[in-house]
């Protein structure tokens with residue numbers, strides 16, 4: 001029972017006041033177990049006690065050599081974990097930076113744990129260098145999601161954990177008194193409260209935790225995350241205190257690896273922060289301005305992942321003092337609006353921009369689709385002149401940089417792009433729990449059944465041969481809804497059905513409702529956010545339309561292709577990278593395309609591409625089937641993206657951290 005006793009000692013009941021940090025470093029000891037190695041096929045497990053000590057140099061974890069637990073003891077320790085809910089998770093991972101190969105028998109398929117019943121699964125790719133990774137994000141599916149950010153932060157961490165990394169995801173514990181609150185039901189209060197000095201006072205936040213799919217899901221709890229509406233706003237628009245809510249998130253995320261003894265062991269200082277979009281962008285600034293000057297996190301690194309450059313967390317300059325940053329760091333966040341952007345003559349345009357702060361201070365920057373080298377032309381001597389394309393290149397241009405292009409260009413040497421993957425277990429037409437019929441590349445017959453089921457569900461005429469077009473996405477300027485609105489009267493003259501699912505801008509929501517009553521037999525506009533319907537539209541439609549103005553990666557077209565739903569997309573960013581144009585007349589219809597990309601972004605070129613798609617669907621059945629199958633067999637797994645992330649991690653640790 002020694003094991004049980006030790007396991008109980010890891011409970012964190014600390015209440016830490018950050019304003020004391022780092023001057024009052026008393027010694028706090030945390031102990032827990034981490035395995036030394038694990039053998040495939042359910043062999044013996046050898047465990048050693050790890051001691052985490054907090055001292056003048058920060059936090060240190062080291063193995064307690066006297067404490068290796070012998071074979072056979074592990075079941076006692078695990079039952080101790082189950083009985084005592086104060087012990088948080090149980091990790092079978094090596095220390096960060098270990099170059100030990102782990103023979104894991106965790107069988108994680110597409111982000112889901114699978115029961116193996118002792119049957120050995122396929123060998124999963126493992127990395128040789130493991131890191132302690134801390135994702136910081138405003139959304140992570142299935143707990144919270146308004147769009148693609150939630151999808152990525154819900155599945156990439158699982159893919160990285162499956163490769164051997166120790167991964168924590170820090171996001172807010174949103175509650176809005178609706179059934180969605182139950183998604184947080186598996187997360188328990190860690191009883192670790194910290195005090196954050198910001199906004200002219202001290203804010204206390206708590207941490208909740210769930211260990212699922214080999215990932216530590218950590219939820220920051222504060223009353224400002226508990227309110228009706230969506231994650232960022234309600235019918236009155238964006239919440240006025242979003243700067244406050246995400247400042248708390250960032251401070252709490254910096255503390256989480258230091259104070260939370262997850263699985264009996266804190267992540268410690270040598271971790272890699274992967275911060276997503278503006279909501280998490282204060283983290284690299286805090287590392288540089290608040291922690292490193294005191295010798296804390298000096299071996300940590302941060303990577304900024306940009307999913308949406310249009311949202312930057314810009315607020316009046318006077319709010320700088322709210323962040324809890326030293327005054328001399330103002331320059332990192334300083335932002336001056338251009339003259340034409342100012343509202344009146346006395347407006348000096350002075351502001352703070354949180355995303356800019358991360359672009360300045362992060363060790364590396366990532367976007368979510370790759371850089372492509374294309375031949376722009378040949379020189380007179382016949383040598384090719386290369387040109388960069390892709391979203392990570394677009395953001396360095398005036399058109400795509402949202403005012404940050406020059407700054408991003410200046411950091412080109414640390415700027416990379418990795419195309420997103422998708423959760424292939426959730427998005428699988430052969431097993432999707434949200435659709436009424438299943439199908440696969442080997443038997444497509446279920447697809448038309450999905451279509452007629454969708455037509456029935458939406459009250460549209462049931463016409464199996466009528467081309468059905470779908471749109472799923474946020475009703476936002478980015479997504480080109482204005483173009484769809486412009487083209488709809490013409491499109492509705494054709495023999496097609498069109499279904500849109502989305503929420504966002506009230507003007508477009510109203511238009512969708514109005515279009516539905518105008519075109520009763522052809523158009524349906526589902527206003528709201530509904531994951532099940534999004535799956536049924538993806539499966540039931542023949543064509544997915546995405547006329548995005550810009551698109552860092554885009555996930556809906558990837559889901560569509562996996563379901564044999566052919567995308568018609570504006571040729572931009574990640575859409576250009578992921579959809580290969582099909583030409584019916586090339587190689588007698590057997591060209592390698594997976595959809596259609598159109599350019600320029602105009603009603604005419606979008607309608608032309610849609611009509612080519614509709615014509616191919618109606619008149620060239622075998623070419624259409626070829627298109628569907630090519631799209632369905634693409635590799636969408638997170639695993640190849642995860643291995644590219646590891647390359648970026650390696651580069652991040654090769655260079656010294658940002659100090660300022």
Ligand SMILES: Nc1ncnc2c1ncn2[C@@H]1O[C@H](COP(=O)(O)OP(=O)(O)O[C@H]2O[C@H](CO)[C@@H](O)[C@H](O)[C@H]2O)[C@@H](O)[C@H]1O
Nearest residue numbers: 147148149307473474502528529530534552553554555556
């Ligand atoms: N009303 C609704 N009901 C149900 N589901 C809905 C919905 N509206 C949207 N969704 C879902 O939200 C996700 C949208 O993801 P996208 O990547 O297409 O766009 P988004 O702009 O949100 O993401 C940003 O981040 C991602 C991730 O990096 C980038 O791919 C993208 O280019 C960038 O703009 C999909 O899973 C879609 O099904």
